[in-house]
Amino acid sequence: MSGYRGRGRRYRDDYREPVQETPEQRLRSTILKLGEVDPLQELHRVAKFIYDHPAGIPFVAECIRIGVTEQPHKIPYYAALLKILHEPPPPEIAPGFPEGVSLGRSLLEDFWKGFQGYLDQLAWREIRLCIQFFSHLTTANIVSAQSMISLLLSFTTVLDEFGVSQGRGKRAALCAVEGLLMAGQALKQHSATSVLDIINAVQTYVDTTTFLKSLAQPMVRFHALTEPIEGSIEILDCGLAAMKTLNAQDFANLSDIFPQPYLDGPEPVLPPFDLPSVLVPPEVVEMDTLGESSSEVKREEWPEYHLTLFDNDVVPDPMTPAGYALKSTLLDIIDIYDVNRKECARILLEFAKWTPAGTFRPKPNPPPGIEIPDPVPGKDWQLENTVVDNILGSMFALPDSRQRSMFYIALITELCKLSPPTVGPAVGKSIRKLYSFLGDGLDVEIGHRFADWFSVHMSNFNFQWVWKEWIPDLQLSSQNPRRGFMRKAVEFEIRLAYYDRIGRTLPEDFQNPQAQILPDKAPGPDYEYDDPVHPYHDPAQSILGLLRGRSEVADVVSALESLRNSLAESNHGAANLDSILRSIAIQSLLHTGSRSFSHFLNAVERYLPLLRNLAAGGISSSGGIPNLEARMDILTASAQFWKRNRQMVGIVFDKLMQYQIVDPTDVVSWAFGSGHGNGEGPLKVDYCQWDLLKAALDKANGRVMIAKKRVIALRKEEDENRARANADGAGNGASMEVDTDAKPDDHVESPALTTAVKAFNSLTREQKSVLSCTLDGFAACLVPLPSEPNKNDFAREVIQENVWHNRINWGTGEWGAWETWGWYRHFCGSYSAYLRTYSTTLGTVSLTRIEGSTDPAAVLVKKIWNAAIGVEET
Template sequence: MSYERPYRGGGRRRQQRDDYDRHDRRQEVYEPPEQKLRSAILRLGEVDPVEELSRVANQIREGGSTNVPAASEGFRIGVTEQPYKIPYYTALLHILHEPEAEKEASTSDGPTLGKQILEDFWKGFQAFLDKLAWRETRLCIHFFAHLTVARIISAHSMASLLQSFIAVLDEFGVSQSRAKRAAMCAAEGLMIAGQVLKEDSATNVIDIISAIQIYIDTTAPSKWLVQPMVRLHSQPHALESADELMETALAVLKTLNSSDFAESSNSYPQPYLDFAPLPPGITLFDLPSVLVPPEVIELDGLSSDSGEDVQIKREEWPEFYIRLFDNDVSPDPTSPAGYAVRSTLIDMVDIFEVNRKECARLLLEFPKWTLPGTFKPRPGAPAESHPEPVVGKDWQLESTLIEICLGALLVLPQSAHNTIYYVALITEICKLSPSTVGPAVGKSIRRLYNALADGLDVELARRFAEWFAMHMSNFGFQWVWKEWIPDLALAIKHPKRVFMRRAVEFEIRLAYFERILKTLPEQMQPEDAHVMPEHAPGPEYEYDDPLRPYHDSAQSVLNLLRGRAKPEDVIALLDTIKNTLSETSDGDVNIDSVIRSIAVQSLLHIGSRSFSHFLNAIERYLPLLRSLAAPGDEARLDILTACSIFWKRNRQMIAIVFDKLMQYQIVNPTDVVGWTFNYGVGNERGSSSGPLSLNAHDWDLLKGALDKANGRVVVARRRVTALRKEEDDTRARVRASDGADVTSMEVDADANQDDPTVDSPALTSALKAFASLTREQKAALSRTLTGFIDCLAPLASDRHANPASRDVVQEKKWHNRANWGQDEWNAWETWGWYRHFCRAYAPYLRNYATTLGTVSLVKFEGTTDPAAALLLRTWNVATGQD
């Protein structure tokens, strides 16, 4: 028998491999000259930036004017993506403005190469400004400011540029986001170039500072709502533990102005000042005048109180950054040098979000780009080769980096990037230098832990616990828990005790129960210590015990589900069980609730092996779930209660199950909100005694429900917009394809204006869905607001009236915080989540402010009740009415 193959198979593959091996696989990839030039500019300073300036300048000059586009692009990328190099890019451009020795006689015949590059760079800046790319725009202004100090850009044109951004603050109805970013552009540009600008016109400098001061004064109410350290009873005031971004910028400007900006030279590297001034024949570059374009509104689909389809923009709040260390350890942002360092580091953390490893490396190398004496030298580092000028601050680099990263993570109402980025970044920094960064991380954890009892915002406490657990998971869960053993004597609801439980719960999710138990000291392991849960996370089927009531009925349902019976067969069995139980019941038991509990818990039981099992079970028995939820609100609440009972040992799964039930429209977001306030996860509620309260687990459920309702409206609105555009395009094509002449087309168009436009069935359906989802969104927000009112400022006759809620908002009670018990701490946490609800969902609340405020808060107008007054004040600040 022949085994010859009709194809060459492996032989061909071997031949191809041999041909490939004949080539040098290490040969250089061809790089165009333009790319080489851009790379040379971007790599400036890999060894010594000062020594490399002349080499890069010569490389740019080699091609003459033909290199201008590539060089300009290199400068744009370098300035906006490597802001720590901006002073050295200024020095490089300074060199390019100098005429070459052999061509000095002809310098008057045309612009220098540096000026050509700057003119092309300006076009890129204008593109950034047109797109309102605020960070890139601000960093370009840094570059222009350094060029002004280097006497390359004229002072009056730089002042005009800054005034263009200050003019934004006077716009009617300017948003917080637009005003803040425009003010930062003007403020930071003035910090760098202030000395030259003040020499040219002191009035311009004073006008800029005054305009920023006026703007900051208008933001006082909103600052109170996003301060990381909360004082419920007090008016907004400066906190030593946190710094607001614009306030620190203003403080620095005032400090610099008082010394005629002499301190700028000790705040920013200025290597270009070491060069000789440009020849008199080279004129200064005048920046063209600009007008900041109108803002681009980020849209969400919403419906106003009048029922009209409207668009709103996302709200941005003042930015507070927590301080963890003293001014002699990390930079003081209210000082010129401290602000310059912190601002650049924050930009680096933001820019390099796409590559955390590169970001960590650059952060640890940051002292290379600062003035000598800014940071303490690292152990084993060579002595500075350029001792002058010396800042003499000697800050600790590692502590500064951790403070910057955690400060960015703990910005309210939400951080610029996902939590996982900051966690991963800190982890990478620790891996690169564990011996120096580890102690800084430990000190930061202790500072934040101590801040919990001093009023750290509840949302920040949640993020702190989340970061702590993930960071510990990356380093073997090693922490000195014994330091916190004395805190076990505190009240169970004390923020420190809550943090320990929350952190341990997160750690268990990242590992397993026994592993985390072994990391804790013996004092924290018992159940009565309230640190570890009593059992490992897992399901708890209420009807698994033969001694429990309804065990036999539940087992029959469970067996049917395990056999993958048809939904209608399960429904028939439940009806049979219901009839049987109704005949034997004494009337004190709600048989319908029992049937729902049996069905839901049995369904969850067969899906508890894995997440895929759970999804398969839910999808297979959707008709069963819809049948159980059909009777109405009470039925849906029973379903949610059954889920919470089944997963009470794994509260994360409760949120997951609720989310899936909302996704499949078994329950709606308003049901989840109502269930959370009446029953909750973390507290025993729903009884006739004890005040209502809210904890972090409850907030997770509320957030999931509100995000689901808001997200559906956004999706529905996009669909309506897309369908409407599609229909408009279709009508336009029909008109365009009409064979009539132009005159007849115009006549037909005029005639058709009186005819009503008939929407397509798809658009009509989409509009109905949008209206329905909008009502659901409004109902969820309204129910949330009502729930908080019932918790925090109920009527005195209400059975859940909470005197502790009123006590914690009064100053006399605040100073006795050490004596607070469970009720006071519960009230404190609930107040914290109400504040976070108002600021996190402010855009949606503002859209419905009239209706929601009239229905829920109008009764508190003119009240003397401190809790009611605080409730109303928080609402007014969030909705822009205060």
């Protein structure tokens, strides 16, 4: 009966023996868990454990290397551990250990081999964290100052490389900055000139990135794009300022900035270790078999700006040495632990114990026996506010964040669950601060991400928010960014819950139809021909009946042809009868699939031939040539049907592009107004249109990348097959005589490769067309031609300084134009890599309408374009 598990009975007889750790696993765990209780008290215990459990120098060095690169908050303590191991141990600590031998020196030699591996791979974060480790060892007099200076100078040499990319230059500069910050005192005592050389090299590099900052700042002034704006900071600028401040103070009192546990105890007896000289490997530009470099967007190529959401008496100022040191470590923790948000949240809330005493305000009501350190003048910051400030700063970086937004959102949620009384107020203050930036220059993309985060965060906490605080802002213009944020936040919340539930969380003022915040109806389909009084109600019902009955495509086409003939004979008075019939067919098809997403997909896939027939411009089964007007009608009818659910508009458009009913260029043209029926195009671009533009751009770019990978794979396969055939021929005794007239690369491509190359070329043309069409659309919105004197004066006015300062009086037109400028700036930043690839073509074709124009709007369009393609104006 011992193994019996009867229904309704449970026996605890499945006891399992605990898993026994090997000595290596115990040693690894001990090293990596250093300091989980008290780091200072654990150092000698861990050192003795290493002596007592010999596992080989490479194994111990690897464990320390993992600790340094995956737990950056522990780097000073790993340096202290190595200092203990550096000196020959007394017999009572390591009985039997060879006398006069330095275990720490051997570990450092092997650690260096791992660092060289990171260097060869250009693993920049690991390189930078290892340099921090070496810097602390330099301060501890374990590493020689001269070799550390040489190491840092090797990274400043990168900044002088011809054509160095912004990503490579920025990351090399950060390596030099952080190395100097942590070892500056020892380095300046050894060579003040070398310290100054490092600072000047970074300063020179920073001065060359001004034009890029115009597209990366979270707060924007279109009349002064490159000027710094209060409320935002750039990471490398902060490091440079901190470095200058410490140098002016001769790097005094570093123990108030970085933990320096290695300074306790006697000075080392053995001579310091000389770091070998290095040469930073060149950046590898990956060239594929098509002779092109990758066009993928790289966030590292841009300056990294962060918003500042709290005052300097609440969170550390990143422009100061202590503030920069804390910010750098917190950002590294957030990035490294992106795979485990729960562990990340725990470490962040325990971060105070890894900082000098008095850095952060102690938690209220400490346990008995815990001594509260006295506040340090100029510090006493709030940990939770600092953590939230860094998470949101990273999430709202432009043109893209370090990690996916959902990771940051989930991390904040975990922090709130772990410590609601302290993290909750910090999140609330952040929301209010971000809201205050709306209308004061906050970038439109950041405002969009803010609404997304706000709605998801509210959904995790029962949608509770003090909406009444924002009631006075309901008197602002309907296009004011604050009013726009409220609309988006409510719309996103409804997507995450139900219309009625969200409505009950809002004050009556927000529910008033005149407020234009809460929609008058729940999101859903709007079948235009459902009303019996509609003149086309009966014809639409006949088509709807056929589609619901899953009739054959030929029968539906035949019914549409019959309707066209009957309506034309009855002189119905419709000049655009073809457009009406297409609208009836599309809306009826969407109506049959409106119950759920799966119903929608089934309906579309069943009637793909019908959709292709409609897109071809004809109702007859014979079809016709591709017709732009027909495709615009399809998009317009789809948008009309889902006008009360803008999310579904994007979904339908995406599927129409996926099944090649419409092209991405069609969606771009429609978004800019070609399919809206007025023939003039819009005067502005809002976030709904931007979402459609982004979907079309991503679709075109994604298709090119997939096609390119296929061509590369097929060519690689052919090369391998040809090489294998040649080897087999040589092995079978084939003639090795060389035909001097034969061309080694003259071979016939396989049909699959030929087809793949043609597809790639076709998709590349489509990609170029989509980019060109988008650029044309923005230029048409922002720069009226001389023949259009009154088309959009607002676009010219809102970029003037005196008009901007008077924005309290702006109306719908001004705010709409300002938002359009914001989306154009974001387009150029987000797709800069693709724009650079086709810069010659796009610059001479798409911007022809503004070439040579002295119109302020034309000048600004060109200036933003030049920043995107990497051309610095003189």
